Amino acid sequence: MKKNIQFLLFLILLFPTMLFSQNDKKVLMIGIDGCRPDALQIANTPNIDELIANGIFAPDALNDDITVSGPGWSAILCGVWSDKHGVVDNYFAERNYEEYPVFFKHLKDFDENFDLAAICHWPPINGFIIQDFADFKLNVFSDEDVEIEAVNYISENKTDVMFLHFDDCDHYGHINGFSPDVPEYMAQIEKVDGHIGAIMQAIKDRPTYENEDWLVLISTDHGGIGTSHGGDTMEEQNVFIIASGDNIPTSVIEKDSTMVGNMYFYNYDESGRITDLVPTALRHLCVPIADAWQLDGVSLISECDNVGIENEYFSEANLQIFPNPAHTILNLSLKNATFHQKINLEIYGFLGQKIYEQSILQKDTQIDVSYLQAGIYYAVLKSENKVYITQKFIKITNR
Numbered sequence: 001m002k003k004n005i006q007f008l009l010f011l012i013l014l015f016p017t018m019l020f021s022q023n024d025k026k027v028l029m030i031g032i033d034g035c036r037p038d039a040l041q042i043a044n045t046p047n048i049d050e051l052i053a054n055g056i057f058a059p060d061a062l063n064d065d066i067t068v069s070g071p072g073w074s075a076i077l078c079g080v081w082s083d084k085h086g087v088v089d090n091y092f093a094e095r096n097y098e099e100y101p102v103f104f105k106h107l108k109d110f111d112e113n114f115d116l117a118a119i120c121h122w123p124p125i126n127g128f129i130i131q132d133f134a135d136f137k138l139n140v141f142s143d144e145d146v147e148i149e150a151v152n153y154i155s156e157n158k159t160d161v162m163f164l165h166f167d168d169c170d171h172y173g174h175i176n177g178f179s180p181d182v183p184e185y186m187a188q189i190e191k192v193d194g195h196i197g198a199i200m201q202a203i204k205d206r207p208t209y210e211n212e213d214w215l216v217l218i219s220t221d222h223g224g225i226g227t228s229h230g231g232d233t234m235e236e237q238n239v240f241i242i243a244s245g246d247n248i249p250t251s252v253i254e255k256d257s258t259m260v261g262n263m264y265f266y267n268y269d270e271s272g273r274i275t276d277l278v279p280t281a282l283r284h285l286c287v288p289i290a291d292a293w294q295l296d297g298v299s300l301i302s303e304c305d306n307v308g309i310e311n312e313y314f315s316e317a318n319l320q321i322f323p324n325p326a327h328t329i330l331n332l333s334l335k336n337a338t339f340h341q342k343i344n345l346e347i348y349g350f351l352g353q354k355i356y357e358q359s360i361l362q363k364d365t366q367i368d369v370s371y372l373q374a375g376i377y378y379a380v381l382k383s384e385n386k387v388y389i390t391q392k393f394i395k396i397t398n399r
Contacts, residue, residue, distance in 0.1 A: 024208065027161045027281045028199070029217045031076065032192050033069060033122065034170030036223040037061075037240040039180040043189040047197035048242070051216055055244030056300050060255040061272030063222050067229050067236040069122065069170070072221025072274065077102045077129050077163065079278030079295040092128045100294070103278040104133035107161060110287045115158040119149050121167035130163070143168045143188075147195035151202040161281070164199070166192045170224075178224025178235070215284040215301075217277050218242040241272050243280055243300045253300070276300055288348050288380055302376075321379060325397040328370040332360065346380045372396045 032040075037059045040048070063072055070090040071082045078085050078100050086096035107114045117136040120126050126137050136153060140146055143166045150164055169188045176184040196218075203214060219242070225235040241253075256267040275297030282289055283299040322331050332345065345367075347356035355377075358367060374396050 024212045025285045026159065026212050026214045027217065027284060028203070028214060029076075029161070029163045029277060029281060030196060030199075030219075031073065031163070031165045032169055032189070032218065032220050033165065033167045034173045034178060034222060034224055034229065035189055035192075035220040035240075036178055036180070036235065037238055039178075039186060039189055040240060042180055043186050043193070045190060045193035047193045047200060048218065051196075051200075051218065051242055051244035054246065054250065055216075055242065055248040056251050056253060058241040058253040058272035058300070060253070060268060061219070061239050061241045061274065061276075062237050062268055063239050063274050064232075064237050064268075067222035067231065069221050070124065070128075073122075073125050073165070074129055075296075076219060076221060076274045076277050077104075077125070079103060079275050079293070079297050081275065081296050084294065084296070087128075090124065092124065095128060097129065097131070102129050102131065102133055103281065104130060104161070106282065106290075106293065107285070107287060108133055115160045117153055117157070117159060117161070118163040118165075119146050119153070120163075120165040121146055122165055125163075125165055143192060143195055147198050150199050154199065154202045154206065161285070166195065168192070169220075173224045173229075174227050177227050178229065213245065213247055213284075215243065215245040215248065215281065217281060218244075219274055219277055221274070239274055241274070241276060241300065245284070248301060272300065273297055288346070288354070288378075291354055326369055327397055328368065330367050330369050332365040332367065343381060347377050348380065349375070349377055369396055 041059060063075065065071060065075060065081045066088055068089055070087045070092055071085075074085040074087040074095075074097075075081055078097070080100045082088055084096065084100045086094040086100075088094065104116050104118075107116060115136075116134045118126055118130045118134045119138045119140060120130075121140055121143055123139040126134075126139055130137055136157070138149055140149060146164055146166055150162065153159060154162070169185065169192065172182075172185050172188045176182045179185060200216070203209065206212065218240075220239045222229045223236050223238050225231070225233050229236045253270070253272050255271040256269075258265045258267070273296070275295065276299070277297065279289055279295055279297050279299040280301055283301055289295060322333075324330075343360045345356075345358050345360055345365075346354055347369075348354055355372070356367070356369075358365075360381075377396065
């Protein structure tokens with residue numbers, strides 16, 4: 001059932017066991033190397049089609065940076081372009097992952113209990129990008145092995161976030177051609193669809209599935225033209241993004257088109273980018289995005305319906321924010337909290353930008369929100385050591 005974030009206006013503090021048993025957020029991110037969107041849309045892919053029908057589809061998204069696997073997967077997994085992550089080829093010589101790391105690091109910094117896994121057909125992804133931020137990391141020799149190992153891991157582990165990389169579409173594109181007119185290339189896309197179907201069935205067979213909220217993200221690092229890629233043609237830059245889940249609003253994000261005379265002119269400004277996957281995953285997991293991360297993408301979803309994670313020091317704390325909705329002043333009341341360490345309040349917009357921060361030195365505090373535009377925001381309460389205590393939705397109404 002599709003949820004409406006605007007109904008989440010009342011503030012509820014949930015304990016971790018309640019939180020995870022009622023709405024346990026999960027992310028499966030799948031990469032299909034070298035898969036052109038025009039080929040995907042005409043291939044026989046019933047499993048991917050089902051995912052598209054249950055979420056957001058961006059067939060006109062772009063990798064408008066460097067259309068090579070090293071930079072492409074770095075952009076997808078770090079959420080920034082090559083001018084930041086530093087990777088310009090498949091040698092990774094100038095990589096800058098210390099400053100712009102894989103999003104797995106942000107997840108571990110937020111909650112070290114996240115169970116993170118990565119299974120890749122192309123080893124450099126795990127070796128250079130994922131590094132040691134995954135609880136389980138495996139390189140395999142075929143797309144079939146990606147499926148087998150993913151099904152095994154999903155069936156036997158907590159599995160909060162998993163990244164999977166399929167490589168055979170790219171292999172066959174280099175051998176036979178990147179084109180929907182090439183049968184060998186199309187056959188590999190259809191094989192990947194079968195692998196994805198088996199993985200999705202493994203998710204649905206989990207004994208905890210009814211209490212889980214899965215976001216499935218699927219994309220590719222680049223397209224191709226002829227038997228190569230790396231240039232700036234639309235065949236190489238055009239990619240796709242799928243964001244699918246039972247709580248994801250269904251929509252298609254397409255390029256804008258304008259007809260002048262007998263010619264169409266296209267605008268891809270709002271068509272999506274591969275850097276959008278990281279902020280979308282973080283938004284689904286209710287992990288606030290820090291300005292310091294300098295992410296280049298934006299979340300494709302605006303929904304985050306968990307209310308946070310408590311810290312043991314504040315297990316009896318009860319944050320109240322009123323009035324809600326508010327016009328100009330928010331009153332904060334933190335009941336039953338012991339102020340033996342500093343408590344910080346941060347307010348975020350739904351694009352992940354932090355717009356307010358204040359230390360709370362007493363149990364009752366007022367903050368001025370008159371400068372905020374009308375809309376939905378969320379307030380995050382954190383302890384001095386950056387452990388998240390709780391998260392509350394607030395609504396600012398028109399004056």
